[in-house]
Amino acid sequence: KYQLSDRVNAIQPSPTLAVSQKAAELKAAGHDVIGLGVGEPDFDTPEFVKVAAKAAIDAGHTKYTAVDGIPQLKQAVINKFKRDNGLDYELSEILISAGGKHSIFNLLSAWLNPGDEVLIPAPYWVSYPDMSLLVGAVPKFIEAGIEQRYKITASQLDQAITDKTRLLFLNSPSNPTGTAYTKAELEALADVLRKHPQVLIATDDMYEHILWSDESFHNIAMVAPDLKDRIVVLSGVSKAYAMTGWRIGYAAGPKPLIAAMKKIQSQSTSNPASISQYAALAALEGDQSIMTTMVNAFKERHDYLVDALNKIPGMKCIAGDGTFYTFANIDSLINAKGASSDVELCEMLLNEAKVALVPGSAFGAPGHCRFSFACSLDTLKEAVRRISEFASKEN
Numbered sequence: 439k440y441q442l443s444d445r446v447n448a449i450q451p452s453p454t455l456a457v458s459q460k461a462a463e464l465k466a467a468g469h470d471v472i473g474l475g476v477g478e479p480d481f482d483t484p485e486f487v488k489v490a491a492k493a494a495i496d497a498g499h500t501k502y503t504a505v506d507g508i509p510q511l512k513q514a515v516i517n518k519f520k521r522d523n524g525l526d527y528e529l530s531e532i533l534i535s536a537g538g539k540h541s542i543f544n545l546l547s548a549w550l551n552p553g554d555e556v557l558i559p560a561p562y563w564v565s566y567p568d569m570s571l572l573v574g575a576v577p578k579f580i581e582a583g584i585e586q587r588y589k590i591t592a593s594q595l596d597q598a599i600t601d602k603t604r605l606l607f608l609n610s611p612s613n614p615t616g617t618a619y620t621k622a623e624l625e626a627l628a629d630v631l632r633k634h635p636q637v638l639i640a641t642d643d644m645y646e647h648i649l650w651s652d653e654s655f656h657n658i659a660m661v662a663p664d665l666k667d668r669i670v671v672l673s674g675v676s677k678a679y680a681m682t683g684w685r686i687g688y689a690a691g692p693k694p695l696i697a698a699m700k701k702i703q704s705q706s707t708s709n710p711a712s713i714s715q716y717a718a719l720a721a722l723e724g725d726q727s728i729m730t731t732m733v734n735a736f737k738e739r740h741d742y743l744v745d746a747l748n749k750i751p752g753m754k755c756i757a758g759d760g761t762f763y764t765f766a767n768i769d770s771l772i773n774a775k776g777a778s779s780d781v782e783l784c785e786m787l788l789n790e791a792k793v794a795l796v797p798g799s800a801f802g803a804p805g806h807c808r809f810s811f812a813c814s815l816d817t818l819k820e821a822v823r824r825i826s827e828f829a830s831k832e833n
């Protein structure tokens with residue numbers, strides 16, 4: 439009766455949101471489930487951000503704004519890029535959207551034609567392939583396993599680029615692996631990309647600030663300034679300032695591309711919520727040290743979790759450089775439990791150990807699962823206790 443579009447039939451609902459929903463349903467039914475599937479900080483939005491949002495309402499900032507965002511926020515984004523990344527942008531090179539996801543969707547809609555190839559290093563953030571499919575493009579994966587810290591090499595990139603490649607995604611530090619590309623690794627990728635001028639580079643810097651590696655943050659625009667006119671930097675306030683619900687993301691890139699993305703936004707969502715824009719303005723211009731508390735807590739949990747998981751028979755994970763995720767290889771545990779896949783093992787963990795995790799298949803890396811440590815250390819300890827018990831139990 440309802441003959442839906444080929445477009446929507448080509449994609450799946452977000453698997454990470456589906457896990458959170460299943461865990462919530464079990465909880466509502468009275469089960470004591472620990473949800474480690476979530477992709478958002480457990481911290482509250484900073485007080486000064488909330489105050490700014492309330493003040494925006496009282497000041498009457500409750501109407502449409504410019505499609506591409508209020509100029510003050512765009513200027514704050516420009517200042518952020520200068521301050522944190524040494525990158526220079528003009529107002530016409532910035533677009534504010536309703537979350538980082540929306541920025542990415544605008545980019546894909548503005549840049550890709552049906553049949554164009556999008557290179558996606560795997561493990562990847564769940565939405566890149568499905569968003570590419572939604573606009574008719576063809577996702578192509580470059581696989582990077584645990585032995586290469588889940589990062590692609592320059593020679594892999596070189597081999598993967600074809601005449602049809604129009605876009606490469608980079609996401610560092612990465613959701614789901616937590617690893618970040620070094621400056622030298624990005625330079626090597628840039629050397630390859632110089633040979634292929636048809637390829638646009640989307641650097642998703644959503645976790646820029648949640649980083650504890652020895653090296654400070656770098657993206658490809660910072661290490662290869664000559665490629666800047668082929669790079670779109672995508673980011674937002676969701677993770678850095680614990681503002682997932684406010685829905686503000688932003689993109690910086692070449693003027694014609696940003697103008698095209700703005701045109702799409704003007705015919706789809708119009709401006710992102712006015713009140714959220716004032717909140718994001720406060721976040722970007724306010725005291726940046728609020729991030730330190732969060733990052734320190736994430737690092738402490740990360741250190742505990744990586745160590746504890748490596749002690750569980752059948753699990754193996756490497757220390758990450760940032761984010762609030764760790765990605766464990768569970769091939770041996772899948773075998774030991776007689777499960778057919780990571781998906782089945784995650785179902786067993788949910789039903790038997792009452793711990794919700796996202797299977798690696800959702801990120802293009804079967805044989806793994808993702809742990810989010812956006813929860814208290816005590817919660818993590820209890821989750822580890824349950825998983826250890828499950829792993830060491832006779833089948």
Ligand code: PLP
Pocket residue numbers: 477536537538539540563609613642644674675676682685686687
């Ligand atoms: N990019 C990555 C790598 C993410 O992990 C996320 C959120 O999970 C996003 C983008 C989207 O963020 P937002 O909630 O602002 O849409």
